[in-house]
Amino acid sequence: MSKLVIVSGLKPTGELHIGNYLGMLKQAAELQNSGKYDCFYFIADYHSLTVKYKPEEKKREILNMAVDILAAGIDSEKSTFFLQSAVPEHANLAWIFNTITSVGELERMVEYKEKISGGETPNVGLFDYPVLMAADILLYKGEFVPAGEDQLQHLELTRTIVRTFNKRFGKIFKEPRGILAKIPRVMSLDDPTKKMSKTLPKGCLYLSDSPQIIRRKIQSAVTDSYKNIVYDFEKRPAISNLILIYSEFSGIPIPDAVEKFKSANYADFKKDLAEVVIKALKPIQEKREKIAADEDKVLKILSKGAKKAEVVARQTMDQVKEKVGLL
Ligand code: TRP
Secondary structure, eight states: OOOEEEEEEEESSOOHHHHHEEEEEEEHHHHHHHEEEEEEEEEEEEHHHHHHHOOOHHHHHHHHHHHHHHHHTTTTSSEEEEEEEOHHHHHHHHHHHHHHHOOOHHHHHHHHHHHHHOOOOOOOOHHHHHHHHHHHHTTTTEEEEEGGGGGHHHHHHHHHHHHHHHHHHHOOOOOOOEEEEEEEEOOOOOTTTSBTTTGGGGGGGTTTOHHHHHHHHHHOOOOOSSSSSSOOOOTTHHHHHHHHHHHHHOOHHHHHHHHHHHOOHHHHHHHHHHHHHHHHHHHHHHHHHHTTOOHHHHHHHHHHHHHHHHHHHHHHHHHHHHTOOOO
């Protein structure tokens, strides 16, 4: 029996932090390692062109992202790992989907509206972003899509596209479902009301941070004026965020972690937390260094992945062309 198909894309957005890792990559690697799925993971480089960027920095950003993803455990022997732009069928299928997607549907997309109000140019690519995403998924007949909470609306559009396509041209697609990471969001160490992000550098732990930097950032993480350690994101967001990070990196379930530190003070807990993070990131950092030292190999991995993806992509595109009436 063939395996269930998982598809997910990661936008190259500069250096990865533990929020990206825990929110998505860790789970993507676990799904891959379970051996139960046929995983397609790609770098959504076409998507990344829809917001302001510096062309002279793009290539570096994409390559760094590839290195980070491999270091975080995506294995090109187990998953099909490639660049979106290397498989032209992504754009081809997006075009077909454009013809069955209504403008009104896209106008409702929250991410689009937020980006525009945040000052992005309302270019057609940005508007059409969710249609390309639908093509990304359906090209491989994806059934499960690991994604962040903010992508659920786009996934809903993918499902609408499936229904419209199947009804009009014949059933060839299934409606994919999202898989949310156990941790949809890690908050900033600096401000537990904001998502961890490179725009708040002091509260952001990068996968590449040295032990000294990790200790410093965790020591200066905000807490609260209570003294005990509890897990309650509503009432005690700062300390809960730290417990969550502790639990994820140590593998100790949250209630056990709370129990373990029930008579510890914040300073002691933070010391332990820093060491747990340092220890968990060390193998990733070592692997990263090795991979980064051989860029040719990374390029080869990506092109091999694209060839594998291409075989499936072509089959789907042929099927689609046949259904919609193209030669
Ligand atoms: N839009 C996704 C994000 O911002 C990235 C992405 C592009 C994606 N294509 C996809 C995710 C297909 C899942 C499936 O994170």
